[in-house]
Amino acid sequence: MPTPTLTQSLIIALLQAILVVVFIFVVVPLTLYAERKVLGYLQLRLGATRVAGSLTGLTGFVNRNMWKLGKVPMLSYWRGIVMLVGDVVKMIIKEDILPTKADKFVFFIAPAISFCASVIVFAAISFVPGTLFVLPKFIPIVGGLPVSGAVGDVNVGLLWILGIASVGVYGIVLAGWASNSKYPLLGGLRSGAQIVSYEVPLTLSLLAPVVMSGSLQFSEMSRSMAVGLPYWGIVPQFLGFFIYLTCGFAETNRLPFDMPEAENELVAGFHTEYSGMKFGFFYLAEYINMTVVAALASAFFLGGPWLMPFGLHGVLNPFFTAHLPAFLVPLLCEPHAIFFVVKIIFILFVYIWVRGTIPRYRYDQVMAVAWKYLIPLTLVNLMLAAAVRYLTV
Amino acid sequence: MKKFLKTLIPFDIAKGLTITGTHFAKVFLSANRRKVPFHVVSEYPEVPAKMQPRFRGRLQMLKDEAGEIKCVCCLACEKICPTQVITIESGKKEGRKTKLPTRYDFEMERCIFCEFCVESCGFDAIILNHQFELAVYNREDMSLSMEGTFQNMFGVSPVAKFSVADEEK
Amino acid sequence: MEQLLIKIGQNLFLVFGLMALGGAATMVLAKNAVHSVIGFLFAMLSMAGCYLTIGAEFMGVAQLLVYAGGIVVLFLFVVMLVELSKSREKGLFQRQTPFALVLVVAGAVAFVGVFWRTIFGSSAAEALTLSPNLMAQGEKLGNAQMLSRGLFAEYLLPFEILSVILLVALVGAVVLAKTERV
Numbered sequence: 001m002p003t004p005t006l007t008q009s010l011i012i013a014l015l016q017a018i019l020v021v022v023f024i025f026v027v028v029p030l031t032l033y034a035e036r037k038v039l040g041y042l043q044l045r046l047g048a049t050r051v052a053g054s055l056t057g058l059t060g061f062v063n064r065n066m067w068k069l070g071k072v073p074m075l076s077y078w079r080g081i082v083m084l085v086g087d088v089v090k091m092i093i094k095e096d097i098l099p100t101k102a103d104k105f106v107f108f109i110a111p112a113i114s115f116c117a118s119v120i121v122f123a124a125i126s127f128v129p130g131t132l133f134v135l136p137k138f139i140p141i142v143g144g145l146p147v148s149g150a151v152g153d154v155n156v157g158l159l160w161i162l163g164i165a166s167v168g169v170y171g172i173v174l175a176g177w178a179s180n181s182k183y184p185l186l187g188g189l190r191s192g193a194q195i196v197s198y199e200v201p202l203t204l205s206l207l208a209p210v211v212m213s214g215s216l217q218f219s220e221m222s223r224s225m226a227v228g229l230p231y232w233g234i235v236p237q238f239l240g241f242f243i244y245l246t247c248g249f250a251e252t253n254r255l256p257f258d259m260p261e262a263e264n265e266l267v268a269g270f271h272t273e274y275s276g277m278k279f280g281f282f283y284l285a286e287y288i289n290m291t292v293v294a295a296l297a298s299a300f301f302l303g304g305p306w307l308m309p310f311g312l313h314g315v316l317n318p319f320f321t322a323h324l325p326a327f328l329v330p331l332l333c334e335p336h337a338i339f340f341v342v343k344i345i346f347i348l349f350v351y352i353w354v355r356g357t358i359p360r361y362r363y364d365q366v367m368a369v370a371w372k373y374l375i376p377l378t379l380v381n382l383m384l385a386a387a388v389r390y391l392t393v
Numbered sequence: 394m395k396k397f398l399k400t401l402i403p404f405d406i407a408k409g410l411t412i413t414g415t416h417f418a419k420v421f422l423s424a425n426r427r428k429v430p431f432h433v434v435s436e437y438p439e440v441p442a443k444m445q446p447r448f449r450g451r452l453q454m455l456k457d458e459a460g461e462i463k464c465v466c467c468l469a470c471e472k473i474c475p476t477q478v479i480t481i482e483s484g485k486k487e488g489r490k491t492k493l494p495t496r497y498d499f500e501m502e503r504c505i506f507c508e509f510c511v512e513s514c515g516f517d518a519i520i521l522n523h524q525f526e527l528a529v530y531n532r533e534d535m536s537l538s539m540e541g542t543f544q545n546m547f548g549v550s551p552v553a554k555f556s557v558a559d560e561e562k
Numbered sequence: 563m564e565q566l567l568i569k570i571g572q573n574l575f576l577v578f579g580l581m582a583l584g585g586a587a588t589m590v591l592a593k594n595a596v597h598s599v600i601g602f603l604f605a606m607l608s609m610a611g612c613y614l615t616i617g618a619e620f621m622g623v624a625q626l627l628v629y630a631g632g633i634v635v636l637f638l639f640v641v642m643l644v645e646l647s648k649s650r651e652k653g654l655f656q657r658q659t660p661f662a663l664v665l666v667v668a669g670a671v672a673f674v675g676v677f678w679r680t681i682f683g684s685s686a687a688e689a690l691t692l693s694p695n696l697m698a699q700g701e702k703l704g705n706a707q708m709l710s711r712g713l714f715a716e717y718l719l720p721f722e723i724l725s726v727i728l729l730v731a732l733v734g735a736v737v738l739a740k741t742e743r744v
Contacts, residue, residue, distance in 0.1 A: 006567045041420040042413040044433045106596060156706055159623040163610075166631025170603065173635070177596060177642045189639070196635060216706050357413040358406060373401065 008142050012135075015142075016151045020122045027344070028287040029084050035352050036083070042356035048083050091283070096276035099179060106178035111274070111281035114171025118288040121164045124157035125295050126150030126219035127337040128305045149305075149337060150219060157218035158210065162203055165251070165292065169195045171285065172253075172270050179273035187269030190259045190363065195251060197370045202247035204378035208240045208385035209233060209300040222304040226335075232303045236388045240381045241301040243374055245350070248293035250366070252286060254351060256358040257366055290351055291344060298343030305335035444523040449506045452479075452499050453522045454539075454546040463518035465491040470510035470519065476503045479510060494539070497546055501527065502535040524549055574615040582608035595641040599634065606630045620706045
């Protein structure tokens with residue numbers, strides 16, 4: 001395989017960045033849609049089944065008769081998807097209001113910081129170790145070169161993710177301050193305090209995979225947590241997984257920890273004064289952060305891009321290679337980006353599931369959970385991980 | 394210690410997640426396949442809404458089996474009405490022992506749907522039916538009387554396309 | 563094209579350094595305190611970029627994690643809640659200006675002196691080259707591993723003493739901030 005020149009590798013990196021953005025803009029709107037439907041199902045509702053004007057048109061006619069028969073029309077499962085377009089269009093064409101007393105520069109830059117920080121994180125996330133696909137020969141400059149599964153799989157990848165994610169808090173705090181209003185300021189302060197304090201247990205719980213794999217590189221950690229051990233990372237790290245997930249909920253300001261936008265106390269928290277696409281950036285950033293947390297969880301605890309669960313790799317792979325037809329072997333034994341994405345989607349589902357189940361904590365309870373329970377637990381968990389490492393290596 | 398352990402091991406959270414997860418699975422898998430669906434929402438504009446029996450909708454006068462108006466003009470409803478939306482004029486009819494209303498006016502725009510009139514009626518001559526779609530285009534349509542082509546005291550209003558189930562129409 | 567890109571790649575340190583200087587200038591010159599915190603944040607991010615360009619990934623990311631993610635947030639918290647528009651507080655800060663200027667000049671002289679000695683003095687050659695055994699290790703192991711080996715194997719005692727000092731500062735802050743129980 002030829003070594004790519006600088007130009008070629010830059011073009012490939014650009015291509016990867018475009019792929020990541022496409023991935024984000026496919027997954028995030030689908031999560032929005034799924035949030036409506038899944039929340040509905042969890043509460044014995046049907047979620048979004050129609051948009052306005054359902055009594056007109058052919059689908060409306062078909063649907064009406066199916067409803068009368070007592071059936072849920074099959075189309076209606078999908079008809080809520082029009083709402084996606086509606087959401088996006090609304091965000092784009094809505095009037096962008098700038099409060100008179102707001103600090104214009106900070107008010108403008110806050111959503112940008114929030115959004116950029118959450119997207120840049122994806123640079124270090126490796127969807128599959130090694131090559132994702134090889135570019136076909138006929139492409140002019142970069143034909144025949146491999147595209148790796150990560151934009152930049154640097155050897156401090158995990159720290160990069162944590163560092164950039166911690167920059168994201170500026171967006172929220174600055175937005176609260178720049179709005180020059182009481183509710184956003186309180187929301188921003190709360191959220192800043194919450195994110196800064198939950199960063200501690202989050203980082204500590206991610207230290208356990210670091211200890212067990214002995215690396216900070218994302219793909220290496222993912223590989224050794226999935227197939228380096230004879231079982232998935234979740235088996236020795238059961239405690240760590242749940243601590244990580246809890247901190248992930250808190251870090252992305254989701255229920256049951258959505259302090260910054262506690263609707264019944266603070267109107268909408270830090271983005272009360274925002275509207276239009278600036279609000280849209282905050283909205284997108286929240287969902288991208290969710291995806292990042294889900295990606296970390298699936299890579300380190302749920303076996304990443306490998307299919308076989310719970311250590312069946314070691315047991316079943318020799319069997320597969322011996323007895324199965326040749327085209328099935330790479331699918332079952334080799335890592336694939338698609339399994340990684342499926343696991344991400346599962347964690348996103350868990351997000352919505354928890355949101356539909358657990359009511360919001362009080363603010364002092366949120367802080368107490370972080371400092372009094374999670375941090376000691378993570379320390380215990382870290383010792384557990386060290387013991388596993390000591391026994392296996 | 395027990396409290397500490399209870400906080401540490403989230404049994405209640407697991408229980409809640411189980412319940413909602415079961416709901417999700419049931420609705421997701423059976424939304425279209427069962428006669429009685431698990432989901433509790435009604436498909437309102439396409440299917441007439443089923444109201445609860447005690448729902449208080451619009452005031453309606455009843456007739457007996459012979460087609461006679463049950464009202465005997467005792468004026469109990471007119472007196473008890475807190476917003477005084479009912480006006481009754483009594484008259485006589487041959488072959489009927491009791492009095493008969495010649496006018497029974499009901500100003501719906503001021504009605505507060507308290508059901509005092511129905512409770513005070515000793516002859517079960519009026520009810521509040523299950524019609525909740527009461528919007529009209531003209532203000533005059535809000536005042537109902539015994540005659541009247543658009544809507545009157547005896548039937549369900551034509552604007553109530555979806556609200557009242559078939560057996561009440 | 564290729565040559566141009568390589569040229570840019572070689573001079574990225576300069577680019578990030580100029581960006582850091584710009585951020586620092588914003589921090590000093592901005593009228594609004596929050597704007598200067600944003601300038602500070604920008605300078606810190608650019609410095610992380612500087613570290614990354616000279617191949618010190620761990621230092622760069624630690625800069626990001628500690629300074630940009632932790633310390634500047636605390637700055638921001640303090641600055642946000644102190645309103646400097648009141649004239650009395652402004653006066654307080656303006657009275658400090660001459661003393662501050664004297665201190666800054668003294669510090670700058672000392673700093674430039676040390677810098678001059680290090681770069682152009684007699685021991686310059688020794689200070690500016692990495693010791694060969696560390697260099698070999700670094701190429702073999704990577705940045706983070708080498709640093710951790712230095713910190714936790716060779717210089718463990720100074721490291722632990724440093725952390726004790728930090729702990730003392732923490733306890734002192736708690737004692738100072740604690741209110742008397744009535």
